[in-house]
Amino acid sequence: MPELTSHQKRILRYTSGALGVLGFYIFLVYTYFHFESFGSGQSEIGLGEAAWYVFLNPTGLGDTGTKLFPATVPGKLIGVVFALSGLSLIGLFVGKVTDMFNEYREHRKLGHYGTDIENHVVIIGWDRFSRKVVRQLILSGVSVAVVTDVKEEVDLIYEEFSGEEDVFVLYADYEEYDQFALANIDSAQQVFLNRRADTDTLITLLNFHNHFEDLDLKYVVRVKNEELIEAFEVEDIRVEAVSTFDVASALISSHIFEPDVATFGKDLIASAATEDDYEIQQFLVTDENPWAGSSFGKLYWELYENYEIIPIGLGKREKGSRELLELPEDDAPVEVGDYVIMIVSGDSAMSAEKTFGVKEGGYF
Amino acid sequence: MSKDQIPFDRFVVVFGWDDFAATIAQQLIASSNNVVVITEDEKHEPTIRGEFEEEYPESIETFVLHRSDYSRMEEIKFSEAQSLFLNLESDEQNLIAILRMQNRFPNMKYMVALSDEELEETFRSAGVTYAVSKFNIASKVLASYLYEPDVAEYSEDLLKATEEEDDYDIQQYRVTDQCPADGDSFVDVMRTLKSEHRSTPIGLKRANGDLKKIPAPTTTVEEDDYVLLITRGDREAGLEDYFGTEEGVLNGSD
Numbered sequence: 001m002p003e004l005t006s007h008q009k010r011i012l013r014y015t016s017g018a019l020g021v022l023g024f025y026i027f028l029v030y031t032y033f034h035f036e037s038f039g040s041g042q043s044e045i046g047l048g049e050a051a052w053y054v055f056l057n058p059t060g061l062g063d064t065g066t067k068l069f070p071a072t073v074p075g076k077l078i079g080v081v082f083a084l085s086g087l088s089l090i091g092l093f094v095g096k097v098t099d100m101f102n103e104y105r106e107h108r109k110l111g112h113y114g115t116d117i118e119n120h121v122v123i124i125g126w127d128r129f130s131r132k133v134v135r136q137l138i139l140s141g142v143s144v145a146v147v148t149d150v151k152e153e154v155d156l157i158y159e160e161f162s163g164e165e166d167v168f169v170l171y172a173d174y175e176e177y178d179q180f181a182l183a184n185i186d187s188a189q190q191v192f193l194n195r196r197a198d199t200d201t202l203i204t205l206l207n208f209h210n211h212f213e214d215l216d217l218k219y220v221v222r223v224k225n226e227e228l229i230e231a232f233e234v235e236d237i238r239v240e241a242v243s244t245f246d247v248a249s250a251l252i253s254s255h256i257f258e259p260d261v262a263t264f265g266k267d268l269i270a271s272a273a274t275e276d277d278y279e280i281q282q283f284l285v286t287d288e289n290p291w292a293g294s295s296f297g298k299l300y301w302e303l304y305e306n307y308e309i310i311p312i313g314l315g316k317r318e319k320g321s322r323e324l325l326e327l328p329e330d331d332a333p334v335e336v337g338d339y340v341i342m343i344v345s346g347d348s349a350m351s352a353e354k355t356f357g358v359k360e361g362g363y364f
Numbered sequence: 365m366s367k368d369q370i371p372f373d374r375f376v377v378v379f380g381w382d383d384f385a386a387t388i389a390q391q392l393i394a395s396s397n398n399v400v401v402i403t404e405d406e407k408h409e410p411t412i413r414g415e416f417e418e419e420y421p422e423s424i425e426t427f428v429l430h431r432s433d434y435s436r437m438e439e440i441k442f443s444e445a446q447s448l449f450l451n452l453e454s455d456e457q458n459l460i461a462i463l464r465m466q467n468r469f470p471n472m473k474y475m476v477a478l479s480d481e482e483l484e485e486t487f488r489s490a491g492v493t494y495a496v497s498k499f500n501i502a503s504k505v506l507a508s509y510l511y512e513p514d515v516a517e518y519s520e521d522l523l524k525a526t527e528e529e530d531d532y533d534i535q536q537y538r539v540t541d542q543c544p545a546d547g548d549s550f551v552d553v554m555r556t557l558k559s560e561h562r563s564t565p566i567g568l569k570r571a572n573g574d575l576k577k578i579p580a581p582t583t584t585v586e587e588d589d590y591v592l593l594i595t596r597g598d599r600e601a602g603l604e605d606y607f608g609t610e611e612g613v614l615n616g617s618d
Contacts, residue, residue, distance in 0.1 A: 312566075
């Protein structure tokens with residue numbers, strides 16, 4: 001027989017207790033009925049009236065009828081037991097219900113009831129950086145399951161993202177792989193690893209790959225020491241390692257000698273929040289796309305002259321691998337399943353969505 | 365031994381040394397800029413020399429001096445720097461140093477990388493020309509890797525200076541009086557750059573400071589405008605010939 005979980009054991013304990021109390025009360029009702037019916041001369045008292053007295057006496061209601069009071073000594077003793085135990089029972093009942101409610105809320109907050117979100121990103125590790133990544137993902141309409149092994153951080157995450165339906169939080173040990181089923185890792189698109197130390201991140205990456213090999217997950221890892229980036233290029237693992245300050249340093253140095261490039265570059269990285277903002281987006285080429293089967297040059301000029309959109313690359317996909325063609329030749333073929341990478345404004349992005357018939361994005 | 369004076373006419377100062385400063389210096393040198401590294405800790409000097417001075421002896425110089433040693437700064441021609449990237453231990457130290465230096469060097473362009481992005485506005489008010497959060501940008505790129513990986517890879521590649529011939533980069537070139545683009549429409553310049561230099565123009569910076577991102581096809585390109593374009597490392601020489609100048613505003617200005 002399989003061992004019961006702590007939750008199942010608790011349900012069993014509460015059920016046994018409730019049945020015990022119910023049995024005890026039935027016994028008292030029957031005893032009361034026995035003495036008051038046959039011993040006190042109030043022969044008209046029935047079992048139903050006895051039960052009415054037993055259960056409502058503690059509230060005071062049971063005493064309202066003229067005849068619903070015990071007349072025999074055993075009946076009076078049982079009445080005392082009813083009154084005392086009834087009050088205690090109500091207190092116990094209210095306390096238990098409150099406890100169960102709090103416990104339910106606590107477990108729910110810690111993510112122990114799981115989530116059914118799909119095509120989401122699982123984030124392992126919480127800090128300011130993860131917070132920013134989650135904010136970006138939500139802006140882009142991507143659901144997120146955050147897993148942390150620090151209980152106090154759960155409250156911080158909920159405080160930060162209160163009211164966000166797309167954020168699920170799980171408090172779990174990173175080595176307890178079964179618990180990741182609660183974050184619906186089977187249906188996740190990607191896993192972002194952000195442990196405190198790069199070595200921990202690397203170990204988690206390797207462990208996850210071993211444990212979830214069948215899921216063929218894609219990983220993105222944050223590397224604090226850029227010299228360790230190469231260590232994350234592990235064969236057979238689909239992983240992108242991103243250095244924390246590589247891009248920031250590029251922007252700073254760029255601003256020093258080509259300030260307009262830095263301004264434009266910073267704008268391109270951020271999501272276009274207004275119609276005048278610009279960003280780089282990627283759109284899937286479906287079989288209904290007007291440029292499917294034509295050339296990059298044709299797509300380029302038509303998009304620029306009609307919509308002021310500048311295509312700058314093609315993302316090719318073959319057998320699960322990804323190839324990026326930057327500034328492709330004009331005769332490069334545009335095929336179904338490719339992604340066209342282009343610079344759009346907030347305004348022209350809507351035209352692109354309409355023309356391509358898909359929303360922006362690579363995986364979602 | 366460091367020299368008595370900064371030996372460059374055009375240079376950028378990186379004040380404060382750590383891994384982040386090393387990355388900045390690397391990027392600047394890769395884009396043909398001269399870099400002066402100032403550190404308060406003598407122990408950094410051999411590291412800097414070991415890392416850069418052997419490979420780029422002509423492009424980097426190191427000085428050891430304290431942030432409030434203004435007389436020594438005057439001696440080494442510190443005030444002639446085109447920009448100062450301040451990289452002290454904390455945002456607070458950077459802010460205090462900038463406020464003090466501004467009294468001595470009011471015309472300097474100050475830049476910082478913030479640990480706390482919420483201080484961006486404070487630094488701007490203090491006169492910093494460019495303040496960028498280390499986390500903010502990296503988190504955006506990383507988030508981008510999670511849902512649009514091609515865009516993230518492209519953005520990261522574009523922002524870094526080209527080190528290899530097949531690296532792609534956004535660059536800006538001034539339209540000189542020798543450049544055939546002067547007076548042409550943006551779409552015509554685009555056709556020329558695409559067909560002859562395999563580069564894609566994406567913006568135009570007017571001489572009056574107005575930056576047009578993805579200009580309309582009929583926009584006229586004029587002398588002293590800067591054309592912003594995406595190109596590859598091995599195409600830079602051809603572009604320099606076409607525009608009649610080097611890339612950027614430091615090397616590319618008169």
